[in-house]
Amino acid sequence: MKPFGLAEPASLKDAIAMIGDADSGVRPIAGGSALMLMMKPGILQPETLVSLRGIEPRYSSIETAGDGGLFIGAMTTLRRMELSADVARHAPVVTQALRRLSNVRVRNIATLGGHLAHGDPHLDLPPVLIALRAKVHIAGRDGERQIDVEDLFRSYLETSLDSGELITGVTVPAQGNRKSAYIKHTTRSADDWPALGLAVSFSLDGDVLRDVRAAIGAATDIPQRLKSVETALEGKRAADALQGAGDAAAAEAQVHSDARGSAAYKRELIRVFTGRVIRKAMESAAGGTI
Ligand SMILES: Cc1cc2nc3c(=O)[nH]c(=O)nc-3n(C[C@H](O)[C@H](O)[C@H](O)COP(=O)(O)OP(=O)(O)OC[C@H]3O[C@@H](n4cnc5c(N)ncnc54)[C@H](O)[C@@H]3O)c2cc1C
Structure with a gap:
């Protein structure tokens, strides 16, 4: 694998500042489970990786609104989602999908943000989140925006994230009796x-x-x-x-x-x-x- 630098910002703002345009050679890394598989054979050869592991704890947390809606931070691991009592209570179909998503080793490191940003059509969570009407939270140098999960995917491994934008989380609206x-x-x-x-x-x-x-x-x-x-x-x-x-x-x-x-x-x-x-x-x- 081509040698690369590693930056470890302590805030989302700093991470966004470090990630430049698509051709800048700088790329975010979350769990690394998908990215490393693309770097080892040389499909991607970034010069610098910006690790999102040190950004604010909110982006690794699961918050529940009074009505049962969920905010799941982008850096939340799939394993943490799988074991979350709040997810099991308010969106049990997500828990069910996670139990058969690869194996526990992958779920321990893979994050929700990396899962969605990877843009592979074979991923398990996108259809589930689309059916639940979930929204993706995105932040970049020009501010924040939210889009429906189905609007994130453009084509094979290609998303509608602009250069320098990061996924910060996903909201799953309250499901009530659905x-x-x-x-x-x-x-x-x-x-x-x-x-x-x-x-x-x-x-x-x-x-x-x-x-x-x-x-x-x-x-x-x-x-x-x-x-x-x-x-x-x-x-x-x-x-x-x-x-x-x-x-x-x-x-x-x-x-x-x-x-x-x-x-x-x-x-x-x-x-x-x-x-x-x-x-x-x-x-x-x-x-x-x-
Ligand atoms: C052996 C194996 C088996 C698997 N089997 C399955 C399966 O059965 N079902 C399934 O659904 N998935 C499966 N996966 C895929 C797995 O779900 C993804 O690899 C994982 O979710 C990616 O998350 P990550 O945090 O490791 O992302 P990373 O590898 O860190 O990043 C993936 C991509 O997203 C970008 N990125 C990361 N975080 C962000 C962010 N917050 N904002 C913007 N861009 C970001 C990175 O630059 C990179 O391009 C498997 C993976 C492996 C290795």
Whole structure:
């Protein structure tokens, strides 16, 4: 690996000041689990890494609002999220997804901010966070902004972060009595990268689905909403709409063949697992499944 310098700022403000334009050769590092894999073969060759480990503790913490909404700092490790009683109480579908995300060694060092900024479409949390209507907090030299999680992803490994911007955290709005679920389908071991990730969230009005959010990851170029599924389910009884939702998802998702299966195979997975994830959410406690 090419030698590099390491800067360890003690504040977010200093970190932002150190990170220049995209071609400056300076790059942030959080857990390093994804970055190091790209530096070892020389795909990325930064001259300086700016470690975010020393920035203010707020960015490694999980805060709960009175209504059950969550703020999760960007430097919070995935393991800390997995073990958080607040996350389990207010967004149990996140806890459930984390338990099968890689292994505990990776979860111990990987952070939420690095997870999202990496921009790999195969990540587990983006579809879950999209279904929960979460927002990404971003800070840069020009100030702070918030965007919906689905607006973070532009293309393979490319995000909408501007040069010098950092993710500072994620807010998950209060879920109330909404039901949510995530299904990860792997073609190798259970905790492998998913071949397909599907998440849904909705309210129930009697047995009618309302305010539906559906999202897909892994099988598509970027994690994204499945708007045709949302439309197919909205205002319907789940039992009447499962087939149509699966067909709509398989038709909408732009899938490609890769090492985890052919496009035709993944399309069939999407058709079948769309019904399953909706059923799983129907059976879940309010806020999701553990
Ligand atoms: C063996 C292995 C198996 C894995 N399996 C899975 C899996 O099954 N499912 C899954 O979802 N994921 C999986 N992962 C991926 C893992 O989730 C990511 O590597 C991890 O979340 C990245 O977080 P990090 O803190 O280590 O990021 P880093 O490696 O430190 O950074 C990743 C990228 O984000 C940038 N960055 C970091 N923090 C910020 C920030 N706050 N703001 C802006 N940019 C930032 C860095 O410059 C870099 O480009 C696996 C990883 C490994 C190594």
